[in-house]
Amino acid sequence: MNKYRSHNCNELNKSHVGKKVLLSGWINKIRDHGNLLFLDLRDNYGITQCIIDNENKNFSKIEKIQLETVISINGKVLDRSTETINKEIKTGEIEVSIESFNILGTCKELPMPIFSDQEYAEEIRLKYRFLDLRRKKIHENIILRSKVISFIRNEMSNLGFLEFQTPILTSSSPEGARDFLVPSRLNPGKFYALPQAPQQFKQLIMVSGFDKYFQIAPCFRDEDARADRSPGEFYQLDLEMSFVEQEDVFNVVEKLLISTFKKFSNKKLMFNKFPKITYSDALLKYGSDKPDLRNPLIINDITDIFTREDVSFEIFKKLVKTGSRVRCIVTKSTQDKPRSFFDNIDKWAKDQGASGLAYFTIEESDEIFAKGPIGKFFSREALEKIMEKTQAKVGDSVFLACDKQKELEKITSLARDKIAKDLDLIDENIFAFCWVIDYPMFERDEQTNKIEFSHNPFSMPQGDIGKINFEKPLDILAYQYDIVCNGIELSSGAIRNHIPELMYKLFSIAGYDKKQVDEKFSGMINALSYGAPPHGGIAPGIDRIVMLLANEKNIREVTMFPMNQNAQDLMMDAPSNVSENQLKELSLLLKLKK
């Protein structure tokens, strides 16, 4: 027999009564009754109550042990009397009478309790992550993550995908996020970059003829953190397929996500076939390219109304004349909501930096009229027109915002969330997936006024390649798509451009000449000219998938050893200083800002 344990802490039940057992684990809790003591022993699998009384010579020794000490216990399994059965734990029908014990690992006074549902400051949780990870909730989250990943691996293999590793030390690319750089000792003055995603490698794998690839790939981007975005590194289910069209990728990913979410969550799926929303529709109806479809509120554009003679809301009319637009959100049957409901939302909008949200409620006595601070500015005909455009009915309220398109999208999108929350319109027990499709190939940078790739420069433009109008680059759509779930962007992907001439052409629109493309993307562009198959793929974010499945709002709750918001690892003390000698070997000199 193993010298540490004969059973795990979740294993023993009535059938073991009378048996001698050996258990090892952490002391989760001690309840000391003076001459009788209960000790909850915990391991990865569960908890077993152990018991000892003062007739045992070890009694006084065991009374003195710190919680979280690791011990092994020799004892006998006892039946519990009916009234002492604990239904909360799997081993609650029995207990182990301690005959002897051994201390395997001592424990100092704890900086934070393990056995507690209390919330703790992240600083202390991250510094003592190894203790934090012993706690039930996060321990289970991390186990869930492991199970999800192995399930996905299995499914991908079954679907005929091959798993490959790609380099971690690679070259810096000019597009996209900030790179993490690694100085090269053997090539003084030169740097590797950690991959932001294995984008070029996976395309090269297709050119190499492997047909279907996937990888649970680490990705590194040196950008600031958010609740749903780790600083530094995260994982994607990176996949790529040859000889496919957009629909083929959709079919694979939909199947995978549906089976994963059905297996690991009890929440309902709102759609068994993911709806497809075009990028431009998403921005109009939801103000965002990551709409939360659990939220029934829809944004409508009613700019036209404010060019009418019988509308006298001069502030908006004036703004509309100078190119602003007016969009609104209709809330159903809110005529009886108190004034404070509306004013709170207006105040909230002002706090968000907008000029506020105007509102009125549609009512009817002899005829239809608008009630509220700005109601008097609308004629009956104008109101009817608004009702027709927005499907609003008597008793509904209309919230309006007026601004330049981009700002307007932002505030209406936020307002959509805010109002839905206030009205409790979002069903938390649902996953609402959708595809966002037809992204534009290019967009204009507002500051520099330059044309830039809006997403991935390697995406294939839509339409007949011979007939694309390159004179109007902003009108070119790409076979570029995202998956969104509950307002969280889960992945983005594309059918790739495998035609070198077309690639040069598109890069030239974004301001890169042939030489620059050859330099920056030498591996890729070279490979594409040696017989590249049409191919495409996508890369769902693993951390966010697990976050949704674990019902967590913060990505650190599903990350084993996360960094804090300033990209520091408080446990390992990274990043840290390095010696002069290390710098010298790398031909580096520090020039720190004061």
Place this chain on the structure above:
RNA sequence: GGGGGUGUAGCUCAGUUGGUUAGAGCGAUCGCCUGUCACGCGAUAGGUCGAGGGUUCGAGUCCCUUCACUCCCGCCA
């Protein structure tokens, strides 16, 4: 880079209009307790009120600066 929130005992927090010696629960230490499962009871120790400066007879509390953590904006092909 910008905005919001938080910072008081090892941990979680309370602390009124500025007023005597800054409190509670958990944890720790010591004692009592033979059926608990958030065991119970009693006692003890534990504080640079994040830091620095200012106003004041007097600051945990008001003002300024600064630091840390966090949420958001920017950023994230």
